Amino acid sequence: MKPVVDQDLCIGCGVCPSVAPSMFDMNDDGKAYAIVDEVPAGEEDLAEEAVESCPVAAITVE
Ligand code: F3S
Numbered sequence: 549m550k551p552v553v554d555q556d557l558c559i560g561c562g563v564c565p566s567v568a569p570s571m572f573d574m575n576d577d578g579k580a581y582a583i584v585d586e587v588p589a590g591e592e593d594l595a596e597e598a599v600e601s602c603p604v605a606a607i608t609v610e
Contacts, residue, residue, distance in 0.1 A: 549609045551582040551595055557606035564607060568598040572607075580606070 551571050553564070560578040564571075570591060573583050587595045587609060599607045 549587045549592065549595065550585055551587055551598070552608050552610055553580045553582055554606045554608070555579050555581070557604050558602075559604055559606075561603055563601045563603070564598045567601050568594045571595060572598065 553572065555577075558579040560574065560580070562574065562580075564580050565573050568591070570588055571582055571584055571594070572580050575581050595609050599605075599609060
């Protein structure tokens with residue numbers, strides 16, 4: 549499973565790197581991006597929590 553942040557939707561609230569720092573970070577534009585190509589083993593629930601925590605639904609796990 550690959551975590552993806554839609555850069556057009558992200559408003560830079562910073563919740564996802566706070567919820568799942570192993571998967572997300574903020575870039576120089578103040579938007580979040582996925583730092584991994586695959587959700588780390590055993591962190592599927594955390595990925596789902598990040599998806600549900602984003603206020604603008606910018607995160608998907610494909
Ligand atoms: Fe952006 Fe949503 Fe993360 S607004 S910073 S993708 S929680």
